[in-house]
Amino acid sequence: AQSVAQPEDQVNVAEGNPLTVKCTYSVSGNPYLFWYVQYPNRGLQFLLKYITGDNLVKGSYGFEAEFNKSQTSFHLKKPSALVSDSALYFCAVRSYIPTFGRGTSLIVHP
Amino acid sequence: KAGVTQTPRYLIKTRGQQVTLSCSPISGHRSVSWYQQTPGQGLQFLFEYFSETQRNKGNFPGRFSGRQFSNSRSEMNVSTLELGDSALYLCASSLVIGGMGYNEQFFGPGTRLTVL
DSSP states (O other): EEEEOOSSSEEETTTTTEEOOOEEEOOOOOOEEEEEETTTSSSSEEEEEESSSEEEEGGEEEEEEETTTTTTEEEESSSSSSSSGEEEEEEEEESSSEEEOOOEEEEEEO | OOOOOEOSSSSEEEOOOEEEEEEEOTOOOOOOEEEEEETTTEEEEEEETTEEEEEEOOOEEEEEEEOTTTSOEEEHHHOOGOOOOOOOOEEEEEEOOBBOOOOOOOOEEOOEEOOO
């Protein structure tokens, strides 16, 4: 069975500092990996995906993610956080069915 | 291009009743998936439809069902509502290329169901 783990319920970072939101996965076969963001009272918005190719994937709003096959990780990163980045972030893996992590609340302090 | 729309946005029902939620995907998207989001369980996959056929199903009881119409619009139904069914129900659509459904999904704003 496939699974996704987001080990941190909450990540706090100061505005202007780099941020990392962690994600590890378990899936048989090649993983299809995604990051989504959810703002309050809204549906999820797609940020980026890894299907194949370069391990560093660039997405929307300056976010990027690094696929590491040996560590089965797909961490989300941004060089300089903004207060407006504060939201709930979900990592997802897709093989047979889509599986989402439980989400990480990112709080960016001014 | 219009996004995914879901109706109604809010619903209040009592135990034992049934409910039908509606989802209209982005124009041209033929795959529609449904999710249940709760604080305790997070985001859980219910089922996915493509070309009016259920392709995949999550681990939910038979009280949860769905269907897709020829215009790709989808409905999900929950019968004999229980208190634990209170949740945000999200619909997502995606473009399916070559029969592979591994593309990013575009989510609607959700329907907030409260069961009393």
